[in-house]
Amino acid sequence: MIEIKNIEKIYPNGTIALSKISLNVEKGDFVVLMGESGAGKTTLLKIIHSEEAPTTGSIIYEGEDIRNIPSTVLRRKIGFAYQDFMLIEDRTVFENISLPLQITGEPYKSLSNRVKTALKAMKLENKTFKLVKELSGGEKQRVSIARALISNPEVLLLDEPTGNLDNDTAKEIILYIEAMNEKGTTVIMSTHHIIDWDSKPKKILKLKNGRILKKDYA
Numbered sequence: 173m174i175e176i177k178n179i180e181k182i183y184p185n186g187t188i189a190l191s192k193i194s195l196n197v198e199k200g201d202f203v204v205l206m207g208e209s210g211a212g213k214t215t216l217l218k219i220i221h222s223e224e225a226p227t228t229g230s231i232i233y234e235g236e237d238i239r240n241i242p243s244t245v246l247r248r249k250i251g252f253a254y255q256d257f258m259l260i261e262d263r264t265v266f267e268n269i270s271l272p273l274q275i276t277g278e279p280y281k282s283l284s285n286r287v288k289t290a291l292k293a294m295k296l297e298n299k300t301f302k303l304v305k306e307l308s309g310g311e312k313q314r315v316s317i318a319r320a321l322i323s324n325p326e327v328l329l330l331d332e333p334t335g336n337l338d339n340d341t342a343k344e345i346i347l348y349i350e351a352m353n354e355k356g357t358t359v360i361m362s363t364h365h366i367i368d369w370d371s372k373p374k375k376i377l378k379l380k381n382g383r384i385l386k387k388d389y390a
């Protein structure tokens with residue numbers, strides 16, 4: 173489904189963030205990118221999302237180079253929950269989450285239903301009309317995940333989705349993401365700590381200093 177082909181990323185300041193990264197992601201996979209801070213996890217996710225261009229190499233999405241896929245089309249297929257949330261602080265949770273659907277002209281009723289479902293899944297129903305700036309870090313993180321899954325994407329990119337959550341909440345969120353994966357959503361998720369996984373095997377990829385240290389397809 174996604175072919176990551178020999179990706180190298182050198183930032184303008186000379187930092188080599190990724191080198192020689194190749195990986196095939198199949199539909200329905202649950203890929204975990206592991207690695208310490210600075211390993212290149214965020215850079216790789218942004219390249220898959222076509223927000224950063226690789227210096228060399230390419231990403232092929234269902235047979236097509238993502239450079240040739242219009243960003244509006246790609247954004248519908250791939251949801252991204254950012255490590256630093258990227259939410260609009262002085263707007264409500266509802267407004268932040270519904271934004272991707274407003275852009276595509278979704279009718280209000282179904283938009284509102286989808287927001288409700290996503291917020292329920294993230295245990296945030298009681299925060300719907302709160303301003304984002306009134307939320308805790310963990311709540312913001314869950315709003316960012318809810319926004320990523322609102323348009324029912326084929327692929328979900330999650331950048332350290334449990335980084336700001338307490339253990340119990342993290343566990344619940346992971347269970348929910350695993351359930352989405354069971355229903356067919358392809359998941360690529362980064363983390364810098366060991367997670368207590370449920371039963372389904374994951375494709376684990378260990379990154380260090382921008383290189384693949386280990387492909388551990390358990």
Ligand SMILES: Nc1ncnc2c1ncn2[C@@H]1O[C@H](COP(=O)(O)OP(=O)(O)O)[C@@H](O)[C@H]1O
Nearest residue numbers: 183185187189208209210211212213214215216
């Ligand atoms: N916009 C940028 N400009 C220059 N260097 C960057 C930029 N973003 C990330 N880096 C560098 O690239 C490397 C990988 O960063 P990143 O992908 O954020 O790693 P991780 O998400 O695993 O912590 C780090 O050395 C980081 O400092």
Ligand SMILES: [Mg+2]
Nearest residue numbers: 213214255331
């Ligand atoms: Mg990161």
